[in-house]
Structure formats: structure tokens, C-alpha cells
Amino acid sequence: MFSKILVANRGEIAVRVIKTAQALGYRTVAVFSDADASAPHVLLADEAVHLGPSPVGQSYLCMDKLLQAAQQSGADAIHPGYGFLSENAAFAQACAEQGLTFIGPPVEAIRLMGSKRLSKIAMLEADVPCIPGYEGADQSDDTLCSEAMKIGLPVMIKASAGGGGRGMRLVQDENSLLASIRTARSEATHAFGSGELILEKAIINPRHIEIQVFADQQGNCVYLGERDCSIQRRHQKVVEEAPSPFVDDALRQRMGEAAVQAAKSCHYVGAGTVEFLVDENRHFYFLEMNTRLQVEHPVTELITGTDLVAWQLRVASGQPLPLTQAQVTLTGHAIEVRFYAEDPAQNFLPQTGEILHWQPAEGVGIRIDSGIRSGQQISPHYDPMLAKIIAYGQDREEARRRLVRTLEDSQLFGLTVNSRFLRNLVCHPEFIAGKATTAFIQGPFAKDDSLLPHVPTTRQWALAALARHLCQNARHGSGWRVAHPTPWPYELRCGESLMELALTASEGQFIVSFAEETILFEQVSVQPDNLEASQGIQRGTLLIRRNGVLQRAQYLVRHEQVFLHDQGQCLQFNDLTLEAAKRTDAGGSGQLNASMDGAIVDVLVNPGDTVKKGQTLIILEAMKMEHQLKADCDGTVAEVHISKGQQVKIRQPLVVVS
Helix, strand or coil: CCCEEEECCCHHHHHHHHHHHHHCCCEEEEEEEHHHCCCHHHHHCCEEEEEECCCHHHCCCCHHHHHHHHHHHCCCEEECCCCCCCCCHHHHHHHHHCCCEECCCCHHHHHHHCCHHHHHHHHHHCCCCECCEECCCCCCHHHHHHHHHHHCCCEEEEECCCCCCCCCEEECCHHHHHHHHHHHHHHHHHHHCCCCEEEEECCCCCEEEEEEEEECCCCCEEEEEEEEEEEEECCEEEEEEECCCCCCHHHHHHHHHHHHHHHHHCCCCEEEEEEEEECCCCCEEEEEEECCCCCCHHHHHHHHCCCHHHHHHHHHCCCCCCCCHHHCCCCCEEEEEEEECEEHHHCCEECCEECCEEECCCCCCEEEEECCCCCCEECCCCCCEEEEEEEEECCHHHHHHHHHHHHHHCEEECCCCCHHHHHHHHHCHHHHCCCCCCCCCCCCCCCCHHHCCCCCCHHHHHHHHHHHHHHHHHHCCCCCCCCEEEEEEEEEEECCEEEEEEEEEECCEEEEECCCCEEEECEEEEEEEEEEHHHCEEEEEEEEEECCEEEEEEEEEECCEEEEEECCEEEEEEECCCCCCCCCCCCCCCEEECCCCEEEEEECCCCCCEECCCCEEEEEEECCEEEEEECCCCEEEEEECCCCCCEECCCCEEEEEC
């Protein structure tokens, strides 16, 4: 039995666990780093303990600090969430040694399933279908090359100790086999501390289907249907749904029973997920088992009417499962998308900065699992996932429609997010038809316009100028309704696009003139939602009538920045009207600045070096990814302002090329 739970995590999963624990009467303890001092999970918990500096290696990954936090707060149980130390057998063992209940599976199950090589051997022994491959102890280059050719190309090389696409290579050409083995081993060693590899026959364009299993300490084990996680980018899941549009009742039962068999073979307890690859002929193969709660668990909760965190707490306290297999039913359909601070138009570059305003849309069948709030700083130290947006419906199409509307209506001002990318994914004909496989994003979706910089419509340019104009006049005491017959010139920038326009105000209406077009807003009024003068923020809703149709758009203006939410899109504009004209030639400025907050991994040039346009000069690490910063012109390195290991801020000058 336990009464106070320390949640050894952050963000939306920490909020998720704390809410259920409190609802069940438990006291909760949050932990936080410097960057998360005022994060929602910290404010929600009953108590909170500071772990240390922002980098995960000095905070959320420090076992000693987490165990000390439990001792300080009097917590008698630890919930690890997912990520960080959730699948670390040594951490689970350390909890047990200190008399803490680890809300997760037994140490030996974590250790076994943490090795792709050993877990696959165990699954073969348990008669769980596995992909043909090599999982032997001999890890020499010669043996791996020989075994790969026995399997037959194409073959997949995988890091035994990890996931997420790191240490993974698809080999289709014998000439690249040895190099791929060596790079996969090097990447695996760097990422997971182990260069051990396995080889598997590559299944081209499969479905990625996973089964949620749950086991108690009395030996009962059930499966709660499947989740389709086929839509992935770089082996990272983007969209998840339950049930799968590809799986029929017979396949569901076969996969579910195989997943239970896998769990029982390692004496599993708690929540777990057995992942399978399924080919076009509905043959399925064991991929791995995740010994924790999954990011995508909400879709299972919605179709089964369960609370899986509550189940975790129940099982950890020694109680039996609340349902038998015969009592598990699937009703309706649920789809989840991962809402990220990233720019799909810049190869999904993670974004950092302040969230000026966050207002998720609400509605029937909508669930938002969020770990963010307005005013929060998004740092480069953690994964860029901000929230999960989940929609439920009586059928798949109803859930999809609700999800599309929620993505279009949710507002986040302050930094770029992937909402347009997600919206286009679930509106693609192949997704609507339920035919998307793991090759969807790099295949049928590869040329979608959400992967390109968005160019605003003339309406959106006009609305941005209108919001800026009205806020300027309000700030200067002129009121919201302005009569001024003289055109006001504006020059705005959105991304790389520039626009010059003129705005003429008369009582109750505005005329916006472009070089070749004129827009008339017949009626304009403003509903100011919030005036935060101390922060220089003005926010509200524009009500406009154009061509006889009354419409609305939300805005936020801070200094020269204008954020606009219009017709399902969030856009950021900068007012350049009062700036001196500054244009750089096509050769580039020669000034290389930090693209985001982060740490310098390597400096590849020195003063005096000759460089070419496009050459990588700096490697910057942010949000668990490395980013190559390149020269924008030919020339000679004149100045280098930083060194390896240094922390830098966004737009900080790094290198000057002259």
C-alpha cells in the first residue's frame, strides 16, 4: 500500500498522472528542473521538489536526485511516466531497495524487454511470431554481413538497446551493408551506451500495430484492443488511432492472444504494449515490447471506457485487474495527434520561445492532454511535444472530423507549431480511406503544402495590418473605431514573404489596397479579450463583414509582432513599416546566428578558414536533436564567437564570414 506518489517526469504525462492520482485520493509530488520551475505539473501537484539545472542529465535522469526527492517529501511510490527512466531496470531496482513502490513492471521484465536481441530470443521461445533475422551474440562485422546475406536484402539493422530510429538502417544494396553496420553500431553506442545490433528481414510498407496489455500480481492478463501507429516520421509516431481500420476481429484476437502470451512469458505486471509489424497479407511479427504506459494510451482509454493510470495504481497496490478479458469491449473510434513545437517547413526544426497565448479548442468528444500554459518558456532541453489532441466519435469519420475542427480552432501564439501539418495528414484521401502505412509521410504525403513555407492570402495580410492598426490606435488613446481618410502604409513580413499595402479607415469600414487588389471590410468591430499592457500584449477577436458574410479572426499584437488565427491557421507577421529598408544580396549576409537555444556540439571552422556557401560551420544540439548550421555565402571566416560545449541563445552571433 502507498499514499503519496512522486511523479518522476514532466510535461503532459506528469499532469496526466497527477490528475488521476489526486482523483483517487493519493497525495502527489512533482519534480522539476530550473526550466520547469513554474510549469503546469509543478503547480498542479501537492508538493514539488527541485532537481537541479535544466539539462536532463542533471535533473530528470538523475536517479539519486529522484530518490532523494522521494525521501525529502515522504513519497512511498514513484510513477515514472514514459521516457526518461521509465524503462530503466536499474532505477526500478533502486526504488525497490529503498522500499519505494515502483509503479511499473518487475525489474527482470524491464531488463529483458529493454534488449531487442534478448527479447526476440524470448519471444521465439514463447512461440510469438517474429520477423526472420539474426539475434546472435557474435557481433563481428564479418558475422553480421554474412547473416544479412543469409536473410536476404532488403534487411533492417537495429540497435538492440534502443529505439526511436537511432541505430537503425535499412540496407537494400550489398555495397552499403558494411558501412551501414558500422554507422548503426556507432550511433547505437553513442545513444544507448551499447553497440549491440540485431538484423531483421525488412518488411516494406507495413502497418505498425500495437496491443495494449495489462497484467496484475495475481497472474491475470488481458489485452485492450489495438492501436494503429503506422503514420510515422523518422520512426517517430505522429498519428495514432484505435481501433485500426486495417484489423478485423479475427486478426485482433490472434494478435491480442499473442501479446498476452508475450507478457506472461516474462511474468509481466502492469501496463505494457506489445508492438507488431503487419504486412499486407495480415501476417504479424513481434517488433518490441514497451514496459511502460505509452504516449498514445488515451485512444485506448476512450474506446474501452477505462483509465489506464488508475489501473496502474490499482495493480501496483496489489489489487486484481478490474475487468476480465470477456468484459473488455471496444466502442467507437479515437484518433490522437502529437502537437509539437516544430516547423514542418524547415525540416521539422524544433522551436523555442515563449507561449504568448494557448487556448485549445473544446468540444464534444475532444480530449486535450497538455503540459503547457500561456506565458511558459519552451526550452531546448526537452522533447518538443507540447500536447496531445485526441478526438472520439461513434465511428472513425466522426472522430476524424472532430479532430480536424479542433486542430483548426486551437490557438497557440508565440512560436511555430505543427498544427497545419497534422490537419493535412488527417485530411489526406489515403488517411481518410484508412490505407496509410509506415511509408505514408515519405510517400503519398511527401509533397504536401504543409511541408512548405506558408504564403498568406491577401485576406490574411489585410487582417494582420488591420489588427496592428487598431491596436496602435487603441494604445494611443484613439479608440477602436477610427476615421482617417489618409491611407496608412504598411510593410509586413511573414516568414520569407514581404508585402506592402495601404490601409484606409472610415467609420466602421476599412479598405486595404495592394498593388493589384483591393479588399473592403464593410464592417469591423473588435472584442478585446485581454489587454496585458505590462507585457505590451493586446489580444482579441476581429469581427468583420466582407461580401455580405460576417466572419471572425483572433489576433495578438506585441510590439511589432502580429499573431493571427484565421480560418484554421496560426500565422506570425512582423511590422517592418518603421524600419529602414534592409536588404541583403543573394550571396547572403555572412552572419551565422543560433537558430534556437541550445548547446554547441562542435565548431568546424577557425578564423582564416575559407568556406563555401552551404558548408556546415557549427553543429548545435537542441531538443535532443543535432542541427547543422551552414554558411550562407562563400568567403573567409573572420570571427568565431563560441566554443564547443557552450550554451547559446536563439539569434546569438556565432560566426562571421567576410
